[in-house]
Amino acid sequence: MSAEKSGESASAPLADEPAFAPVSDSEIVFAGKVWDVRRDTFGYNGSGIVREYLDHPGxxxxxxxxxxxxxxxxxxxxxxxxxxxxxxxxxxxxxxxxxxxxxxxxxxxxxxxxxxxxxxxxxxxxxxxxxxxxxxxxxxxxxxxxxxxxxxxxxxxxxxxxxxxxxxxxxxxxxxxxxxxxxxxxxxxxxxxxxxxxxSSLGAADAPWPRHPVNWDHTV
CATH class of the missing domain: 3.90.79.10 (Nucleoside Triphosphate Pyrophosphohydrolase)
Known part of the structure; x- marks a missing residue:
């Protein structure tokens, strides 16, 4: 699919897109010594999806x-x-x-x-x-x-x-x-x-870190 068909401009800077599928249920299914395994139920593309993933502090x-x-x-x-x-x-x-x-x-x-x-x-x-x-x-x-x-x-x-x-x-x-x-x-x-x-590409030491889960803005 071309960038034009997907709604993106071919000249737009290459960047990940924040997206927050609505989560209807979330639970810790394994509590570990260092990190946990979490199970989320969320809606995406008209489907109810269940995914388990490592829940990590970063x-x-x-x-x-x-x-x-x-x-x-x-x-x-x-x-x-x-x-x-x-x-x-x-x-x-x-x-x-x-x-x-x-x-x-x-x-x-x-x-x-x-x-x-x-x-x-x-x-x-x-x-x-x-x-x-x-x-x-x-x-x-x-x-x-x-x-x-x-x-x-x-x-x-x-x-x-x-x-x-x-x-x-x-x-x-x-x-x-x-x-x-x-x-x-x-x-x-x-x-x-x-x-x-x-x-020249370096960032400030105190630069915001929106990709870290503790900083997620679910209104994006």
Missing amino acids: AVAILALDEQDRVLLIKQYRHPVRTRDWELPAGLLDEAGEHPLVGAQRELAEEADLVATDWNVLGEFATSPGGSNEVIRIYLARGLAVAPEVFERTEEEADIEVRWVPLDDCVDAVLARRVQNPSLVIGALAAVAARARGW
Whole structure:
């Protein structure tokens, strides 16, 4: 179907469209330790539809870039995929009312023992739109320094491995399919593209985040 037939202008900027199908029933069918499974009944295209999905608090990831264009990566065990994968420092937004930027600053300190003076929004993505409402915001952190406090790490974080990797090498690893973590994949590619544009695409660190479920405006 052409853009004209679908009601969109071919010259319109490419952008997702907010849409809120009317929900007649919503319930938690599984309450987990970290996230839940929710079942919604909603109306769409004249049909009553039932869908179950992961109900997630959302997360932040941090691409910490030093003055040599190196990225701080951590290697951590991820049980669902049975892999110790290379990642950006990241964490859940599971503290009620916490601003995503504050959460990102906390996670960078806790997972990488770093603080930063310069913060920007680098990218955002939904991890699995057909089965989860999880959204992740990736921050670019620069002006790095060692955090004043070293945090004790337990469980999967107890044996975190840290490595500084040139940004271009991160992209090489992505394109060679040697790394699979989505925040790293998207963050590295976004950073190289943003750098090529003189960082003009970066967003303000405190930019609104309407795609996060806690900020949904159901009147849209």
